[in-house]
Amino acid sequence: MIRINGLSHHIGPAPILHDINLTLPRGKLVALIGPNGAGKSTLLRLIARLEPLQRGRVEIDGLDLASTPTERLALAMAVMGQQTQIASRLRVAELVGFGRWPHHQGRPRPADREAVENALEAFGLGPLRHRFLDEISGGQAQRAHLAMTFAQGTDWLLLDEPLNNLDMAHSRALMARLAELVRGSGRSVVTVVHEVNYAAAWADHIVAMKGGRIVAEGPADTVLTEQVLSDLYDTPIEVSRHDSRPLVLHHHWHDQLGAPYPKASDADRFPLH
16 A cells, blocks of 8 residues: 655745645555646655655555665556657656566566567557557557556556547547456556546546645545535535446536636645646
């Protein structure tokens, strides 16, 4: 599991996270939800050690994030951030192959090649394997970066808004694939999700954030209530049911006419959110 104790973070004078204490369970699909500026991406980046810890402690399966060598962490967690542009001219299969570097250190073995093939297949990239990244669409490139993360073969996958650039069909397929991965292999996924219904349909554990604080966490039925969501997003939200899961209704524009635009928090002024 991931244990977070007393985690706080500032960007310049602006507080972004406030004394976060949180335990993320193993073997679950965990979704971080909340409005812009809530601190979701910053929290994920701190767990992934893409940003230095300023205050607090993070442990991943007993490994202290502050003192564990990068080579060891790369065998425990794989990370995909929001910025996935790569300047060099690479083919899709070459990019996915980078996910195996922590295992072979430049000398790939049959098991590494098999892992790459499995990742290409899992994300529907087989026909694109020889294409250069600048020859494919943004959504296809997003899937290629996800496949690289998947190929790393770690117990934890940390994904920052992986549905960016994906259309409805591929977003749905990706969330279903992540849920299948968790249930089939026992691997653990922590992902930032903006569309709350993707969390409602597939997440096992949801963490709702606002203003750099945790406001609710638990299974979908606990977190995705009308009261919690209306307070979280500062707008009236209805919750129905579909296939025994919550279905969040937030597109009732006739109820929103004349409603004030949500006020920006200090965190909204910074690009990490």
